[in-house]
Amino acid sequence: MIASLEMAPEVAARFDRLKQRPVALEVKGLTKHFDTPKGTVVALEDLSFSVHKREFTCVIGPSGCGKSTLVRILAGLETPTGGEVLVGGNPVQGPGPDRGMVFQSYTLFPWLTVKQNVMFGPQMSGASSTSAEGEARQWIDLVGLSRFENSYPNQLSGGMKQRVAIARALANQPKVLFMDEPFGALDAQTRASMQAHLLEIWKSVDITIVFITHDLDEAVYLSDRILVLDANPGRFREMVEVPVARPRTPEQVFEPSFKAARHHIDHLIHPPGKVEAETPVLRMVKHDPDVV
Known part of the structure; x- marks a missing residue:
């Protein structure tokens, strides 16, 4: 399912142009199982989507949805259990120069x-x-x-x-650059600076970007579309078209279109009525009614 939030005519026109571009990355029926001492764990199940040339796509979802497993398979660093990945129409069968990878840790x-x-x-x-x-x-x-x-x-x-x-x-x-939470270890100020810098680089280079993040604001600020995954196992939930105009600026976080996109994605990841697991609490001091 592709979600089209209400968007200005110029933003809608931009998406129409984006959809006319060649497909840079195609994922078909991707499945990944891990064998553990406790049995088989299904990390990804029947995942299919495509990314167009020079598109900036973010992948987001709850913990356990397989974001990092997905990007490692896309980069050719892990082998899927089933399905296939195509870059420029060619099947991915391992690492290759047509794909670049940036990790969260500093791998220099x-x-x-x-x-x-x-x-x-x-x-x-x-x-x-x-x-x-x-x-x-x-x-x-x-x-x-x-x-x-x-x-x-x-x-x-x-x-x-x-x-x-x-x-x-x-x-x-490379034709496609994969980024696995590359700014996750940075402080907030440096992270914001790197986000703006990445957008400037993206505008200057003929590159398609798939960016893994757990940050809702980061996903909306950076991307054209956002792939939202369900967890346990990781399944396709929705592809959200971001209704925020480009070029992006930090001030846009206050615009209704930005807030609407963020709210929609948050609703997908944390649906109303879903009961979160309670965190057990071990009290180390006697109860104090003034400390709540």
Whole structure:
């Protein structure tokens, strides 16, 4: 099901244009089972959706819905139990240069400088040192770290490390960039800055982005569409078309369209009447009526 919230004519027209683009990523009947000592766990079940070229899609859902498992399968880092993933019409059968990946943790090589980290991919693909260095400098410029190209990861802040990780992933010129909660470990101020920076990068590069997040505001702020998953097992719930105009600005969080999208997604993830599991409480002091 695709949900179309009320949107302005110019936003609706943008979605019409988006749907005319080629499909960059297609997922068909994806299923993933894990065998455990307690039996088989179904992480994903019969999941199907598609993402268009240069679309920014976020994936969100409750804990246990299989978001990270999904993105690892899409990137070719895990094998599905059933179904298939196509990138540019070609089946995914393992990691490949047509896909880039940015993780939540800082996965840079600590013994390499910023420039050397970004050069790594092109060099592994056969580029000469001179060519790889020139290519790396372009991506380092794009993420705004030219002054730090000779710095090592331990000399960078968390946000800067993730910018290097993005540059390193883009240096291989993938068709699709997968991002698994890349800003989850950052403080709120740095996270907001990185979100804005990512949108600027996305506008400047011919890339399709699939972004995993648990943050409702982040999903609405970044994406064209939001894939909402159910949990236990992870199933397709709804594909939500975000009715917020582009370019995005922080002030849009106060607009009715932003609030409506956020409320709709929150309703999907936490439906009214659903009873949440109670957290057991162990009281370490005697009851004080003034402390509630």
